[in-house]
Amino acid sequence: MTPAEIRDEILDILSEIAPDEDLSDLEDAKSFREQMELDSMDFLDIVMELRKRHRVQIPEDEYTNLASMASTVSYLEPKMKDIIKA
Amino acid sequence: MSTTEYDTIIIGAGMSGLAAGIRLAHYDQRVCVLEKHYTIGGLNSFYRINGRNYDVGLHAMTNFTEKGAKKGPLARLLKQLRFRWDDFQLAPQAGSAVAFPHIQLNFNNDIQLLRSEIATHFPTQIDRFDRLLSELIEYDDLKQEDFEISTRQVLGGIFADPLLIEMLLCPLMWYGNARQDDMDYGQFCIMFRSIFLEGFARPFKGVRLILKNLVRRFRELGGHLKLRSGVERIDVDSGHAMGVTLEDGTQLTAKRILSSAGVVETMRLCSDSSVVDVDRTGELTFIESISVLDCQPKKAGFDKTIVFFNDSDKFHWHQPESDLCDVRTGVLCSPNNYLYGDTEGELEAGFIRQTSIAHFGRWMELDERAYRQQKMRWYDLSTQAAAQFVPDFRRHVIDTDVFTPKTIRRFTSHDNGAVYGATKKQLDGTTHLDNLYLCGTDQGFVGIVGAIVSGISMANQHCLRSDL
Numbered sequence: 001m002t003p004a005e006i007r008d009e010i011l012d013i014l015s016e017i018a019p020d021e022d023l024s025d026l027e028d029a030k031s032f033r034e035q036m037e038l039d040s041m042d043f044l045d046i047v048m049e050l051r052k053r054h055r056v057q058i059p060e061d062e063y064t065n066l067a068s069m070a071s072t073v074s075y076l077e078p079k080m081k082d083i084i085k086a
Numbered sequence: 087m088s089t090t091e092y093d094t095i096i097i098g099a100g101m102s103g104l105a106a107g108i109r110l111a112h113y114d115q116r117v118c119v120l121e122k123h124y125t126i127g128g129l130n131s132f133y134r135i136n137g138r139n140y141d142v143g144l145h146a147m148t149n150f151t152e153k154g155a156k157k158g159p160l161a162r163l164l165k166q167l168r169f170r171w172d173d174f175q176l177a178p179q180a181g182s183a184v185a186f187p188h189i190q191l192n193f194n195n196d197i198q199l200l201r202s203e204i205a206t207h208f209p210t211q212i213d214r215f216d217r218l219l220s221e222l223i224e225y226d227d228l229k230q231e232d233f234e235i236s237t238r239q240v241l242g243g244i245f246a247d248p249l250l251i252e253m254l255l256c257p258l259m260w261y262g263n264a265r266q267d268d269m270d271y272g273q274f275c276i277m278f279r280s281i282f283l284e285g286f287a288r289p290f291k292g293v294r295l296i297l298k299n300l301v302r303r304f305r306e307l308g309g310h311l312k313l314r315s316g317v318e319r320i321d322v323d324s325g326h327a328m329g330v331t332l333e334d335g336t337q338l339t340a341k342r343i344l345s346s347a348g349v350v351e352t353m354r355l356c357s358d359s360s361v362v363d364v365d366r367t368g369e370l371t372f373i374e375s376i377s378v379l380d381c382q383p384k385k386a387g388f389d390k391t392i393v394f395f396n397d398s399d400k401f402h403w404h405q406p407e408s409d410l411c412d413v414r415t416g417v418l419c420s421p422n423n424y425l426y427g428d429t430e431g432e433l434e435a436g437f438i439r440q441t442s443i444a445h446f447g448r449w450m451e452l453d454e455r456a457y458r459q460q461k462m463r464w465y466d467l468s469t470q471a472a473a474q475f476v477p478d479f480r481r482h483v484i485d486t487d488v489f490t491p492k493t494i495r496r497f498t499s500h501d502n503g504a505v506y507g508a509t510k511k512q513l514d515g516t517t518h519l520d521n522l523y524l525c526g527t528d529q530g531f532v533g534i535v536g537a538i539v540s541g542i543s544m545a546n547q548h549c550l551r552s553d554l
Contacts, residue, residue: 019170020154037156041166041546048113048550 001080006073009085013049017042028069050076054083091339092116092310094549095330097317097355098346100128100498101534102526104300105541106344108167110549111307118338119309120330122316122499126301128346129498129505130534132294135487138435140376141292142489142497145392145419145439148261148280149535150178150195150287158284159539166542173299177424179286179391184253185475186396191253195285208250218244222275222283233272233513233530240271252401257281257394259403260417260441262532264368264506266404272530273511280533286391288421290430296534317347320522322358327522330355342549346526346541348500349508352517359518368504369405371491373444375465378485379436383420387477388438391423395475406445411464413471417441438479442468446491446502461488506532515544523548 001009011023014036021036032038043063050056056079058066065075094110096103099121110117125131130143149159153171164171181194189207193200197219205212218241241251255269258277263269269277289295304311316333320343329339345352350367353359379386396402396415406412418440422433442464452460465488469480491503500507507527515523525544526537 016168017165019168020164021156037161039162041162041543044546044550045166052113 001083001085003073003077005085006076006080007069009053010046010069010072010076013046013053016049017045026069028073031068033067046072054080056080056083092118093341094118094344094545095120095338095340095342096344096346096525097330097352098122098128098526099126099301099311099313100346100526101130101296101300101537102529102541102544103128103344103346104297104304105163105167105538106525106545106549107304107309107311107541108300108307109542109545111304111309112168113550115549117309118340119304119311120315120317120332120338121311121313122333123497124314126311126313127293127297127497129494130293130297130537131497132292132297136485138378138485139292139294140487141294141421142374142493144288144293144534145261145417145421145441146179146286146288147174147176147296147535148277148284148286148533150176150285159280159535160284163535163538163542166546167300167303167538169299169303174296175289175291176287177290177426177430179288180423180425181390182257182286182392182394183390184256184394186249186253186256187398189249189253193282195287197283200282204250208247211245211247211250214244214246215250222278233270233511235271237269237271237274238267240274249399252396252399254278255403256396256401256415257392257417259401260394260415262506262536263403264370264504264511264527264532265509266369270511273532276531276536280535288424290424290426290433292421293534300538317355319357320345320352320355320519322356322519325358325519327356327519342521342523344523344525344541344544344549346524348498348504348526349510349512349517349524349528350501351499352522352524356519356522366508366510367501368507368509369446369502370403370506371405371444371446371494371503372441372505373411373449373461373464373468373488373490374439374441375468376487377438377440377469377479377483379438379479379482380484381436381482382432383422383436383438383479386436386479386482388418388420388479389423390418390476391420393418393476395472397471397474402443404443406443406448410445410448410460411468412443413464413468415443416468416472418472418476436482440468440472442471444491444503446495446504449491449503450495457490457492461490464488500527515548 093115494503511530531540
């Protein structure tokens with residue numbers, strides 16, 4: 001997956017977690033917590049969805065990399081580069 | 087060969103069990119929800135008699151927040167279960183009250199109404215009320231040691247007028263206090279937020295809409311739901327749950343078990359337990375009378391959503407000393423009096439439901455004939471007691487139904503028919519077995535939203551993380 005595809009995938013997960021949320025004006029550099037009020041349960045969900053969909057494993061002490069869209073994409077890039085977008 | 091090995095077995099198809107089931111099935115676990123009864127819901131259920139829909143359990147959903155709210159238990163459960171706000175079709179309350187002799191405090195889903203009522207009726211206490219509000223916002227729930235502090239002690243340190251303390255405690259105890267007389271401060275904070283700071287709402291179609299949404303989602307995700315499947319015992323080997331044996335002898339095995347049966351009741355199911363700590367069992371149970379009116383309740387003068395009343399300056403939160411019921415305090419609720427959308431219109435009939443405190447043992451001792459007679463007698467006595475505090479609607483009543491502690495016991499399997507479960511909660515959900523966990527009422531959260539959040543958080547904490 002390219003960084004742009006990873007970004008789309010994360011957006012898709014976020015829209016599944018929060019279907020009522022308008023994600024069109026999400027700022028990549030700002031934290032999810034700040035913009036969407038995501039809590040620890042939601043971050044666990046992002047991790048679980050990535051595992052469910054792509055078998056990507058994220059150790060608990062690396063959850064902090066998921067703080068914003070920008071940090072998430074750059075953290076996931078090496079882990080997901082060999083995954084072919086379905 | 088068919089396999090009966092599950093990742094997780096959940097005992098009880100109430101709100102918490104179904105919510106936990108959805109979480110686990112969503113993440114591809116093989117999960118089975120076992121329900122003793124022929125229908126789902128536990129205490130929160132519904133039935134149809136004489137062409138009318140009745141709800142039991144739910145008066146109101148607490149923790150109401152408007153569509154778009156990002157914080158609070160309702161927003162959290164919607165995200166966790168992948169529902170949209172509109173799936174629950176929640177209509178906010180019209181307005182409620184706490185009524186004591188010669189004084190009534192009105193409140194709705196905006197805390198400013200309660201605040202201004204207190205400023206009017208208790209002018210010397212309003213600064214203290216504001217202090218309580220700021221403390222509540224800072225309170226960090228879910229620490230067991232702080233949770234069990236005495237609420238009466240905390241409030242006694244804040245307020246100088248004991249009547250205001252009683253009036254604040256009345257609705258909060260009615261909607262979620264398993265202890266008699268006093269309340270855990272943790273429970274008080276949860277209830278205060280869920281009722282006064284968030285608020286009441288109800289789907290037009292009642293609790294059935296919520297249950298049907300939950301069960302449909304669970305089944306779509308491949309979860310198994312087995313009705314009429316009471317658990318005879320939890321099979322234990324060396325501190326580990328191996329699975330369960332059902333009342334019909336069927337054995338099911340699982341990696342872990344999540345039980346909503348209650349802490350004492352779950353311990354009793356374990357094949358290794360010889361001593362069960364029954365002191366934790368709650369004592370508070372209720373009767374509920376349902377009156378069907380010949381008109382919308384507001385036409386009979388009853389325009390409130392919920393009225394909590396108490397007939398003296400001291401709130402009576404205790405099981406009846408000598409009789410079947412104690413009707414000095416009660417809750418009246420009309421499912422008609424919510425602000426439903428224009429497309430929904432009004433409910434087909436007028437309903438007023440009234441809950442009174444009852445004594446479990448005395449109701450269970452009655453023979454069939456006495457049981458029927460006492461239901462009628464206490465219907466009359468409770469509605470008579472209510473007539474001191476709300477407009478007398480009795481001449482409009484065209485049909486009635488009453489459920490008792492016996493009914494509650496049958497549907498919840500809680501000892502003593504204790505609606506709010508054990509007096510001591512197990513906030514982390516753990517038990518003496520390394521793979522048996524609790525969810526629901528005895529884990530600490532009550533109410534519909536609370537029960538669902540309990541199922542979600544125990545599933546996350548004990549059944550999903552361990553798989554990571």
